[in-house]
Amino acid sequence: MEHLDQTGIEQPAFDKLLQEVQKIGEEVMRPNAADVDAKARFPRESMDALKKLGLMGAYIPQDLGGMGLNISQVGRLCETLGQYCGSTAMIFAMHQIQVACATHHGLTNNHFRDYLKQVAAGQRLLASATTEMGIGGDLRSSICAVEVEGDTFTLTKNAPVISYGSEADDLFITSRRSPDAPANDQVHVVLRKTDYELEPTMSWDTMGFRGTCSEGFIVKAHGNINQIIPTPFAEVLSHSMHPTAHILWGSLWLGIATDSVNMARAFVRDMMKKNPNAPQTASLRLAEVHSILQEMRNNVHGCALQYQQLLSENNTDGLDSFSFSVKINNLKISCSTLIIEIVSRSLLICGIAGYRNDTKYSLSRHLRDAYGASLMVNNDRIMNHNATLLHMHRGD
Amino acid sequence: MYSEKVREILLKHGRLSTPVDQLEDTSDLYNAGLTSLATVGVMLTLEEEFDIEIPDSLLGRKTFGSINSIIGVVEQLKNSNH
Incomplete structure (x- = not known):
């Protein structure tokens, strides 16, 4: 680091x-x-x-x-x-x-x-190939391995998901350090477009986040050994990929949630303009969802600030601590749950106008995107991880 | 002086993919297959066997990163007990 x-x-x-x-x-x-x-x-x-x-x-x-x-x-x-x-x-x-x-x-x-x-x-534009066919979503295991000869390497990986894989200029890919290394002994390798070929295996026709084009590919790559990040992937993951991913994902989910509340607010205002004597139910619902949005926002901003401080202090003990991992996992679980809650409540406020696809209050895309949040790195996996880590946590 | 005992605990609770006797004291235990679940078992047994309590500040990846780092923490806690 x-x-x-x-x-x-x-x-x-x-x-x-x-x-x-x-x-x-x-x-x-x-x-x-x-x-x-x-x-x-x-x-x-x-x-x-x-x-x-x-x-x-x-x-x-x-x-x-x-x-x-x-x-x-x-x-x-x-x-x-x-x-x-x-x-x-x-x-x-x-x-x-x-x-x-x-x-x-x-x-x-x-x-x-x-x-x-x-x-x-x-x-x-940089893309990422971490998950692998036959592993079941565990980032900390690889089947594929870098095969080094002299100062060059070859690598083949069957990746079920590479977001915007065919659009990216470079690809960050994980693999075992060598063909005789255990599954957890991984490296992170940076490939350029000219270093690899992609053979498409799976399409991306999903409920939400449809524009990420997260198709599956078999990656066939070669390169120079200086393209292998010197730090073991375990450390890259815990110090950088894990916290950054959950903070930045949480941030964009917060953006989606914010937009849905903005639409609900605009809807309530339009409604009040048309009929000032309308019942206040929607306004109350807006007040409720707004407080949940604030909770989500404070969690995201707070965790981002804490990570920023650990980085600026070069506090590797803090970054390595199980309590920080638990916190970052909690952020992911909380945000991915709250985004559904917030968009659903916004939909109740906008009513049929939000349910339709052809109004300015349509929340269809927001809601479909929202459901992806708890599945990309499945919340159950993260919850299990925290259940384990909390055995080694003395309390806040 | 704690090396043998630590290795014994790792053998019993570490669930490593690389056999403990093939590891150096400096080898990376995560690369050898140490998972967080296995770490719990290792930690609880360390506390039991050495009669120590590992504080939150030392409960991190670094502590369990190698046999040497585990020994270092045990020594540190044993010494502060006396």
């Missing part, structure tokens, strides 16, 4: 950036979100607009050509994007998770410094 600067950028500059992102949201993302969802297509125009702003380098340090945001600020970007298009926000979040892995564990390594420079300069 490198010592990371988490100063981020000054608030006025960040506010300005947020405004620019909101503009993209209003002008590009929201108008295309329904089409992306209906066709389960990659949100190309939205991603192009984000790249134009340099956002693929949002978390890359400024001396490497990136924006130098801290993790809380990247979370705020995900939250904002989530208010316009869940799929675009998810793709953006997943990209930033990979950037965090490379930045946190490669900043003093010349190969990865050069690599991060290229990501920022070329606005390269």
Whole structure:
């Protein structure tokens, strides 16, 4: 783990950036979100607009050509994007998770410094291949292995899900360290488009997050051994991938929940305008859901801030502690549960106008996206993990 | 001086995919297959066998990362008891 600067950028500059992102949201993302969802297509125009702003380098340090945001600020970007298009926000979040892995564990390594420079300069989009056919969703086990010969390697992996796999420029992939290594002895390898071939195995026709195009592929790769992140994957996962993923996912789910409450609020206001004597039930429901949204927001922002502090203090003991893992798992379980709760309550407020697909209050996409949250890394798996970790927790 | 006992505990509760006698004191136990569930068993037995209580601040991945790091924590806690 490198010592990371988490100063981020000054608030006025960040506010300005947020405004620019909101503009993209209003002008590009929201108008295309329904089409992306209906066709389960990659949100190309939205991603192009984000790249134009340099956002693929949002978390890359400024001396490497990136924006130098801290993790809380990247979370705020995900939250904002989530208010316009869940799929675009998810793709953006997943990209930033990979950037965090490379930045946190490669900043003093010349190969990865050069690599991060290229990501920022070329606005390269990074995808991830962690799960593997035959493993059952456990990130900490691999069947496939890197086969090293001299200073080159080959690798073949049967990955049931690689989000935006065919659209990505580079692919971060996990595997065993060598063909004779145990399943848990894993490395994290950074492949470039020219290093691998993808053979499609499974399509992505799902209830929600349809634009992430998370198809299955067999990956056949080769490369140079300096593309293997020097830190064992176990550490990359616990220090970087696990906290970043749950914080950034939580952030974009918060964005989706926020948008649904905004729609409910607009609906109540329209209703009051049309009929000032209408019963107050919807207003009360709005007050209720608003307090739940605040609970979710505070949890996301609080965990992001805590992670930011641990990183800036280079507190590896804190990052390694079981209590921090439990907290990050709780964040995921809580947010993925609350998003369904919040969107469902918003739907009750908007009523049939929210249930329809052809009104400005339609919440169909929000609700379908919401149900994905508890399934991507299944909550039951996480809950079981916490049940175990809590045996080793003395109390808060 | 605790190495033998720690290895015995790992053999019994570690559920490692690499046999304990093939591990160095510095080998990475997570790469050798130590899971969080197995860690619970290892921790409880360490506390029982050495009559120690591992505080929250030491309950992390680092403590259980290698035989050496486990021994280090046991020594630290044993010494602070006296």
